[in-house]
Amino acid sequence: MSLSLACILAEAARTHPDRVAVIDDAVRLTYAELWAEVRSLAAGLRELGVRPGDRVALMAANSADFPRAYFAVLTAGAVVVPVHLLLAPQEIAHVLRDSGSTLLLSDRALAPAAVRGGAALDLPVVTVGAPEGDGPPRLEDVAGRVSPLATLCTRSAEDPAVILYTSGTTGTPKGAVLSQLNLVMNATVNAYDANDTRQVDVVMGCLPLFHAFGQTVAMNTAFRVGATLVLMRRFEPVAALELMVEHHVTIFHGVPTMYVALLAAARTLPRAALPSLRLSVSGGASLPSAVLEQFEQRFETTVYEGYGLSETSPTATTNQPRMGTRPGTVGHPIWGVEVEIARHDVLGSIELLPTGELGEIVIRGHNVFLGYHNRPEATAEAVVDGWFRSGDLGTKDADGFITVVDRTKDVIIRGGFNVYPSEVEDALMRHPGIRQVAVIGLPHPRHGEEVCAVVVAADPAAPPTAAQLVEWATDRIGRHKYPRLVELVSELPLGPSGKVLKRELRRRYAAAESESGAGESDSSEPGAPAAGEAAAVASGEQTRPHGG
Structure with a gap:
């Protein structure tokens, strides 16, 4: 059976040619215009020697250049290898080497990083986008010398379409190979069965497009039905609200940290300054119930929380309107x-x-x-x-x-009892003085692991004390679960998709705890915190360095 992920854009151009496909600042491209540019760039890739089945790496921010390049690679019959934009040059080199990429395609702004990443492999780098002085050759210039492809290069349904590299939390990043069928089906099911996306919708594209969530659930799903995608290069909550209002965005996709940030930005704004969202989708990590409830009330919308992984294209389950x-x-x-x-x-x-x-x-x-x-x-x-x-x-x-x-790797085993961080986080997020929290396990000489809450205060000028947060938690969750350690920070370390990097927090605080011995109590287990234990966490809050 023949099938290509590029058909998502090709069919939208055929059935909705005059609909606006992408809004990127002042750039507005209809489906017909985007498809014409894609076929031209695909011809340029063919001219450069790219053949069906070849892997082409892509480094591009959330601009119109991402879908132009992404679908050009697919239309030429090649496999897209999106590159994480925060990788160091040696990490970029690993992705290029491991995937066997034959070409690195980059937008103009990221060209210097692309050149450094590809240097070790002597891999050719070609850019897409408006010219900005000297740099690698432009794909548009190559494409200008040949005729556009008449149509897409069809593939088998089981042929690879995209290779997504995992974040590497447990070792060297691995490339998850997704087929044409995987990704066509995931976009189709998201659009028509799971999320009820409509042609008249305007979709907010602030999730990074090199990530599975933004790529499939936002971009490909929008294109599957002929909706409009509004792109934002870097998520910033106030600017995101303004952009959503300006373009009458009806669908928002985000990770929990984005929902927290939008809530904080919306607190002082009148309802008229907020977007009218028909559909809000959360994924990437667990959304605390308190945040979900507050967002639904403030924005007068329903939040549909879902779940998936890169290896599942990504959506596997979701709360669904029907x-x-x-x-x-x-x-x-x-x-x-x-x-x-x-x-x-x-x-x-x-x-x-x-x-x-x-x-x-x-x-x-x-x-x-x-x-x-x-x-x-x-x-x-x-x-x-x-x-x-x-x-x-x-x-x-x-x-x-x-x-x-x-x-499974985040579960804390304290004194032989399993403690699930999401449960502790959900309880703490209901404290009015907390804006964000991440709960991690730290090594402990007696209990094996100790529960530590890393907290961002709602009001940095008047943060809650560690003792107050411990008391709040002990009233709401079991005695073996509440955090004996509390760390106040200005911000949590986030990955490019907005996920909290718990592995970074564990690395950061494990050494500090082993040096200080804070939270070590001789009280019997389970039980309430001893006075000395509460004093230890409160003291630690003031004396230990806390990075963002």
């Missing part, structure tokens, strides 16, 4: 996909658990990737008995709603 929402859950599996709970301690096979039991979330269906590029052993560990093992712990209730409890 099936109702349940705060605190990530909804039901999307159309055509199965999501179940399996024993996480059995590695060689999948043993499904009864309804309501806690285990590992496993997924199978049209969204599951082809495997890790050149990593057969890693693929065999991840896909067992036809199911993809997510590495996430969760439950499934009698109504079919999935709840993600935590990443």
